[in-house]
Each structure stands twice: as C-alpha cells, then as structure tokens.
Amino acid sequence: MAEACCPASCGELIQGLINGSEKLISCPIDWYSTVEVKQGTAHQFDERPLMRRAVKAALKHLQIDESWHQKLSIRFNSTIPVAKGMASSTADIAATAVATARHFEQELSNQALAQICTSLEPSDSTFLHQLSLFDHHRGEIHRQFEWVPDLNVLIFESPTQLNTADYHRIPRQQRLKQNENRLASAIRLFEQAIQTKDVTLFGKACTQSAIASQYILAKPGFEQFQTLIEKFDLPGMIVAHSGTVVGLLCDPQQHDPDAIFTTIHHSVLQTHYPMRYMKKLIAGGVI
Structure with missing residues (x-):
C-alpha cells in the first residue's frame, strides 16, 4: 500500500x-x-x-x-x-x-x-x-520561486460550478491578448516581490492578475472585494481565473479574519459567497 x-x-x-x-x-x-x-x-x-x-x-x-x-x-x-x-x-x-x-x-x-x-x-x-x-x-x-510569504488566504466559495473543460471552451484568446501588457506588469511585480520578499508588492501583483481576469470570467461582487482590501489594508486578492472562487490575502500578524468575515456576512457578498474558509498559503508539492 x-x-x-x-x-x-x-x-x-x-x-x-x-x-x-x-x-x-x-x-x-x-x-x-x-x-x-x-x-x-x-x-x-x-x-x-x-x-x-x-x-x-x-x-x-x-x-x-x-x-x-x-x-x-x-x-x-x-x-x-x-x-x-x-x-x-x-x-x-x-x-x-x-x-x-x-x-x-x-x-x-x-x-x-x-x-x-x-x-x-x-x-x-x-x-x-x-x-x-x-x-x-x-x-x-x-x-520556480523560493520565497513564500507568510500569509493566510480567506477563501470565498460561490455555489456556482465551472469545470476546467468548460472554461477552456470559452472564447478568450482576444481578451488574453488585450490583457498581455497588464499580465507582463503583474509578473514583473511578482518577481520583484519574490526578490525583495515584499508582501505588498506580492499582493499588488496578484490583484493586477485578478483585475485582468474580470475581462474574461467576471466574479460577482468584485468591486466590494476591492473595497474590503482598502478598508482592512489587505495585501491584495486572488481569483480562480478558470473557476468561481475568490480569495483575500491576509497577514496573520496584522489582520483580524473574523472581522473581515463578519463584514462580508452583512454585505451583498454573503449572497454570492455563502461558504467561507481560512487556509494558509504554502509552497505546494505532493507529500
């Protein structure tokens, strides 16, 4: 076995x-x-x-x-x-x-x-x-990148499902091409964040990619998530570019996840994302 x-x-x-x-x-x-x-x-x-x-x-x-x-x-x-x-x-x-x-x-x-x-x-x-x-x-x-920031991910799950095969049938080549400059900027920021171990730059890079994704597979409540990032001074957000989940990056030393979850519970986002979790960002790998 x-x-x-x-x-x-x-x-x-x-x-x-x-x-x-x-x-x-x-x-x-x-x-x-x-x-x-x-x-x-x-x-x-x-x-x-x-x-x-x-x-x-x-x-x-x-x-x-x-x-x-x-x-x-x-x-x-x-x-x-x-x-x-x-x-x-x-x-x-x-x-x-x-x-x-x-x-x-x-x-x-x-x-x-x-x-x-x-x-x-x-x-x-x-x-x-x-x-x-x-x-x-x-x-x-x-x-491959050696540094992983010490961040939690507040995960917001939508009831909507979208499997990988269905996503890849969506016509998106033109939008991908239109977003190419934004992605080039995002990857430069990401590489700089890794080199300098800068959580703020890391979050900005992820948010830029999430914004680009809105032109291909829009997430409901995206503007409200952006408002939350500003309100709680979070590093940034991530999205499933080929799915329906949204995540907020959260510094375990600085941010109160319960306060963020409570705010969302009493907002329009509760309707779109009724299931919520908190997990830790890790390097990955099969163990």
Missing part, C-alpha cells in the same frame, strides 16, 4: 498570456487530497474517473504493464470543493500518480508528473514544491 497527498489551490496568484503562451502560478493552500493505492479489486465508488486514468498514465511512464491497473484499488479522502477553481482534479491526479509510483517503490520527477497531469487535463502547479510559473497546457515548468 502507498499513499500520497497533494494540496488544493485558491485559484491562481497569476494567470494569463505571458511571454507568448498562457501560463499560471497556482496559489497552493494547506488543504489536501489524500490518495491510497494498493493491490486489490478496483471499486468505482472509491475513486474519481481521472484517478484511474492517472494510474494508467503513471504505469505507462514507469514502463510497467498497463494491465496492472486492474489489480490496483484506489481510495481517496478529499473535501476540496469540486469545479470551483481550487485544483481538486490536479490534487486527485497528482496524488494518485505519485501513490502509484510509490506502490512500485519508484519516484516521479517534477517533469514526469507535469506531463502526466497535463496529459489528462489543463493542470495547476500545486504538485510542485515551489511556487512555479507553469504552462498548464504543455506541462512546461518555466520558473
């Missing part, structure tokens, strides 16, 4: 057309999908559809006879909201692939895992152990 855990993401810190192709930097949080792979009879009610495909993809990469998948059972434990832009599928796929490799006492490199994930669907970069600029279509890791 082997087990692996992969974190969720509260949308993306940055996403858009960057240096000629669509790329993202996921926002990994301490919320995990845990997958167990062991020899035994497969039961469909114990797994999600992409998990079995992830087993097959891992076996193929490891050059193990694919028929082995019929002799492996999968069990998972995940409370990550599905089809909200929180990387639930990536967490399932990556954890399953790594657990499969571990079952056979082997390992998957970052690049191998990237190729496995993106062969099944456009994927987040949460399976990597550093914040990463990632081509989520081609599985290419363009840059």
Whole structure:
C-alpha cells in the first residue's frame, strides 16, 4: 500500500498570456487530497474517473504493464470543493500518480508528473514544491520561486460550478491578448516581490492578475472585494481565473479574519459567497 497527498489551490496568484503562451502560478493552500493505492479489486465508488486514468498514465511512464491497473484499488479522502477553481482534479491526479509510483517503490520527477497531469487535463502547479510559473497546457515548468510569504488566504466559495473543460471552451484568446501588457506588469511585480520578499508588492501583483481576469470570467461582487482590501489594508486578492472562487490575502500578524468575515456576512457578498474558509498559503508539492 502507498499513499500520497497533494494540496488544493485558491485559484491562481497569476494567470494569463505571458511571454507568448498562457501560463499560471497556482496559489497552493494547506488543504489536501489524500490518495491510497494498493493491490486489490478496483471499486468505482472509491475513486474519481481521472484517478484511474492517472494510474494508467503513471504505469505507462514507469514502463510497467498497463494491465496492472486492474489489480490496483484506489481510495481517496478529499473535501476540496469540486469545479470551483481550487485544483481538486490536479490534487486527485497528482496524488494518485505519485501513490502509484510509490506502490512500485519508484519516484516521479517534477517533469514526469507535469506531463502526466497535463496529459489528462489543463493542470495547476500545486504538485510542485515551489511556487512555479507553469504552462498548464504543455506541462512546461518555466520558473520556480523560493520565497513564500507568510500569509493566510480567506477563501470565498460561490455555489456556482465551472469545470476546467468548460472554461477552456470559452472564447478568450482576444481578451488574453488585450490583457498581455497588464499580465507582463503583474509578473514583473511578482518577481520583484519574490526578490525583495515584499508582501505588498506580492499582493499588488496578484490583484493586477485578478483585475485582468474580470475581462474574461467576471466574479460577482468584485468591486466590494476591492473595497474590503482598502478598508482592512489587505495585501491584495486572488481569483480562480478558470473557476468561481475568490480569495483575500491576509497577514496573520496584522489582520483580524473574523472581522473581515463578519463584514462580508452583512454585505451583498454573503449572497454570492455563502461558504467561507481560512487556509494558509504554502509552497505546494505532493507529500
């Protein structure tokens, strides 16, 4: 028996057309999908559809006879909201692939895992152990960042679902092109924030990307979230560029999350985002 855990993401810190192709930097949080792979009879009610495909993809990469998948059972434990832009599928796929490799006492490199994930669907970069600029279509890791700010993420979940495949059917190339300069500015700010370990610049970069996303997949109550950032002097906001969730960055040493949640509870945002959580921003990586 082997087990692996992969974190969720509260949308993306940055996403858009960057240096000629669509790329993202996921926002990994301490919320995990845990997958167990062991020899035994497969039961469909114990797994999600992409998990079995992830087993097959891992076996193929490891050059193990694919028929082995019929002799492996999968069990998972995940409370990550599905089809909200929180990387639930990536967490399932990556954890399953790594657990499969571990079952056979082997390992998957970052690049191998990237190729496995993106062969099944456009994927987040949460399976990597550093914040990463990632081509989520081609599985290419363009840059990794060593610093992660000490921030909490106040997560606001909408009842509306949007799965990855449906998002990628939205005509958006023209809007992506129009936002290219804004994204170039956002990624420059992000890189400067990492180099100087500046939380304020980090938040500004994320907010710029969130604003650009409004032109492609608008979030209800966006202006009210911006008002909250000013009212509570928060670093910034993040959104699921291909989903419906919104996050506010919050310094655990400076900000009172209960006060922010209470303010939202008594505002129009309560209607749009009735479910709320607080998680910690992490570097990411399958464990």
